[in-house]
Amino acid sequence: MTETRQYGFDTLQIHAGARPDPATGARNTPIYQTTAYVFRDAEHAAALFNLQEVGFIYSRLTNPTVAVLQERIATLEGGAGAVCCSSGHAAQIMSLFPLMQPGCNIVASTRLYGGTVTQFSQTIKRFGWSCKFVDFDDLDAVRDAIDDDTRAIFGEAIANPGGWIMDVRAVADIADAAQIPLIIDNTSATPYLIRPIEHGATLVVHSTTKYLTGNGTVTGGCVVDSGTFDWSATGKFPSLSEAEPAYHGLKFHETFGNLAFTFHSIAVGLRDLGMTMNPQAAHYTLCGIETLSLRMERHVRNAETVAGWLEKHPAVDHVTYAGLPSSKYHALAKKISPKGAGGLFTVALKGGYDACIKFVDNLEIFSHVANLGDTRSLVIHSASTTHRQLSPEQQAAAGAGPDVVRISIGIEDADDLIADLDQALTKASA
Numbered sequence: 001m002t003e004t005r006q007y008g009f010d011t012l013q014i015h016a017g018a019r020p021d022p023a024t025g026a027r028n029t030p031i032y033q034t035t036a037y038v039f040r041d042a043e044h045a046a047a048l049f050n051l052q053e054v055g056f057i058y059s060r061l062t063n064p065t066v067a068v069l070q071e072r073i074a075t076l077e078g079g080a081g082a083v084c085c086s087s088g089h090a091a092q093i094m095s096l097f098p099l100m101q102p103g104c105n106i107v108a109s110t111r112l113y114g115g116t117v118t119q120f121s122q123t124i125k126r127f128g129w130s131c132k133f134v135d136f137d138d139l140d141a142v143r144d145a146i147d148d149d150t151r152a153i154f155g156e157a158i159a160n161p162g163g164w165i166m167d168v169r170a171v172a173d174i175a176d177a178a179q180i181p182l183i184i185d186n187t188s189a190t191p192y193l194i195r196p197i198e199h200g201a202t203l204v205v206h207s208t209t210k211y212l213t214g215n216g217t218v219t220g221g222c223v224v225d226s227g228t229f230d231w232s233a234t235g236k237f238p239s240l241s242e243a244e245p246a247y248h249g250l251k252f253h254e255t256f257g258n259l260a261f262t263f264h265s266i267a268v269g270l271r272d273l274g275m276t277m278n279p280q281a282a283h284y285t286l287c288g289i290e291t292l293s294l295r296m297e298r299h300v301r302n303a304e305t306v307a308g309w310l311e312k313h314p315a316v317d318h319v320t321y322a323g324l325p326s327s328k329y330h331a332l333a334k335k336i337s338p339k340g341a342g343g344l345f346t347v348a349l350k351g352g353y354d355a356c357i358k359f360v361d362n363l364e365i366f367s368h369v370a371n372l373g374d375t376r377s378l379v380i381h382s383a384s385t386t387h388r389q390l391s392p393e394q395q396a397a398a399g400a401g402p403d404v405v406r407i408s409i410g411i412e413d414a415d416d417l418i419a420d421l422d423q424a425l426t427k428a429s430a
């Protein structure tokens with residue numbers, strides 16, 4: 001593709017990063033199912049290991065199929081570079097790894113995927129890192145939570161499970177003032193609906209397991225770097241600004257400029273943490289991304305129809321979909337996500353916990369699974385599953401209380417989805 005024309009999203013989701021295979025002419029990106037790559041000679045090998053020449057060494061670090069996906073996602077997000085990894089959770093750790101030292105903390109939203117709350121409240125403690133959780137609707141609280149050891153702010157653009165919207169620009173301004181990066185999990189929005197970098201985010205993380213792949217076939221993750229953060233401005237990010245002892249003293253920011261974070265993530269992060277995406281997974285995700293915009297349009301249209309219907313049902317207490325005028329996030333959704341508020345929301349049933357369990361058990365088209373962002377409509381009772389490790393207070397703050405069911409609307413016929421919900425709600429309230 002020529003560099004002169006600004007291609008549209010639909011074109012880029014099919015072409016960005018890919019070109020016909022130079023060896024065979026294969027039009028689709030081949031699955032390079034190889035562990036290692038033959039060096040031309042010893043000098044070539046040394047240049048690759050010194051990062052003086054870019055190329056392929058070993059598939060824990062880089063792989064040609066994965067590289068196409070990295071370029072595709074970076075392009076769709078408007079970033080300078082990206083690194084793919086084995087899952088969304090891996091991407092979160094990879095996003096923090098170059099920024100953090102023991103004793104450092106992050107400030108994160110209370111409204112996050114339950115697994116992320118556990119990762120940040122428990123698991124990262126073992127690295128000597130910690131997390132302060134704050135309601136991101138309260139911007140003063142976000143500001144107040146930042147201290148000298150804070151190295152990043154973390155939130156979800158459209159938060160799981162409720163589909164609530166984060167004011168990315170407002171939090172980005174706080175991050176800028178504190179000279180720390182804002183990391184946005186853009187899994188539920190996808191770059192088709194929201195491009196967080198345009199709203200001031202430094203890094204964007206994805207669980208590619210969800211909408212980007214789109215049909216529940218593989219797990220994967222990705223970290224996109226905007227390339228705009230000055231890692232050398234404060235001395236807070238020595239892994240990037242100073243001589244990196246883990247890579248024979250290389251200064252990543254000085255050497256790679258706006259690709260410092262991406263190069264560090266590959267050369268040190270993937271090399272030593274090994275959270276690598278495999279080429280088969282990259283292939284499935286590349287296939288999925290080709291139809292991202294078409295699927296997201298249908299997810300949004302179906303979610304608007306189904307959420308609007310559910311809200312009026314007598315068994316329903318409330319629906320959290322930001323695409324509904326009744327949502328307190330509706331105006332923000334229209335501003336930051338004008339193409340729609342995504343396909344994810346929760347429904348609270350008047351019958352409480354017991355009604356939720358009966359409702360989930362009686363659905364027929366909707367699958368009861370711990371996943372979202374599939375072409376199929378999915379449902380889960382978060383409090384007894386994905387948010388089970390959380391305390392009742394954390395569940396309430398995350399919008400995953402016992403009377404709440406999470407719905408991920410698929411791309412089936414909306415009439416069929418409503419008929420299925422209707423029969424299950426009737427049985428749940430019997």
Ligand SMILES: Cc1ncc(COP(=O)(O)O)c(C=O)c1O
Binds near residue numbers: 115116185206208
């Ligand atoms: C918003 C969000 N971020 C991250 C993750 C973790 O992704 P993965 O399951 O690919 O590790 C999930 C998983 O459900 C998620 O919903």
